[in-house]
Amino acid sequence: MPAVALPGPLTSTDVAEGIRTRGYALAPGTGFDTGWGADAFPRLVRAYEDLEPDAYLADGGAYRFRRHVRFLHRAADGAVLRPEPPGPYFQSAEVNPFAGGSPRWFAPAGPEVRDNPFLHRLLLHGASVFSGLAGAEPGRGLDWEIDVHLVRIRARAEEHGLPSPEGVHRDGFDYIALHLIGRTGVTGGRSIVCDPEGRELERPLLAAPMDSLYADDRRILHGTEPVLVDPAAGRTAGYRDMLLTSYRRTS
Template structure:
């Protein structure tokens, strides 16, 4: 990635900030990502490194991405004219032991100083399916993110909120990944994992400092690419996605996971 004094860094998905793809095991990747995140507030981890950490070969990734075909309609987004599918779940993650525990389902409420569109609104979403909760790729991702998060803070346990999203575009309507615009989530670590794109263009992710100065701009286009942000000192947003061929289904699938002290 090239640094510029005239504007945001524009990242490709083949090279993270600060050099080439990290090498080594999941611990090495997590530590490298954590150091860069603590220093810069944002980190892009290439798909090859992420999928190697998650043990996600082609078969495992197909199984994992198939969960997005079982998402439910987001009625809150629909009420604002956006077609979005999602589910929601919470986990307790203990990096020191690798322990991951699914927590009881509850309404999702945006904390203060976060998403202005739904601030204080109790939103109820369908829970994660049992097969998704048990998927080894999800479990490996939560462990990886738990290690990354410890570079920003060091609680005994983390509360991880898991949001699989599918944003749908059509011939007559763009898909809006972030209808609220530029925002923060009111957590410590925010992450966005690209799961897949089908028949869409757009969906450019941007990260900003608190004064609105752009830090990084990239289009996540390779499945497995992971964008990380220190949510306490950055804001983020994603541009609309558009259907390339209006006669075919068009969508962008991502997994957003946030970590806050448990």
């Protein structure tokens, strides 16, 4: 995989400072540079029209669709991400009592996602921020395993969409970054941010494309309110599309 030439800051938000001081940071989508890479961001958005049903919903629901890809990033390789062959995703039952405890095989992401320059830039930005927070020397990074999930939550009149059926939780990684790709015809879906004891800190609404929540997964619990069809939209179904990324340090 060739290196990605990074043109400058990806977001105007100081993500590292937010995480350092309170365990999480909210970054408005208007502060992201989504125009770099020609058609890269629109291609990522279009990929959400080709997700597969999530077969691991313990409540028997049919409201979640997703694809998955895992990347490895070695600091010595510079601005390079290496996609891994399709493989299982695992969370312990302690971390995810709803669907954890056994490997889950999700539909793999295609080349429009795996090779997407905007996605690579976004993930490399996360790796840089999290390396600094984890104690890397200035100008030097750390090695990371990065899981990426494209997730669509569908809401219908007869079935609310549940972005977090497990409730407020940890993901079981070092750091996470959650990015809204889009919302169509829905209400609800506010994020829930809590301290380790479950006390609520904030309930922000990710409403515009690339509105994002970054967090130290060991310091913060997170969840999301149910998503409901918006009666004013005049639709029978609505959608909330998220790009969920999680970082596990490997060096």
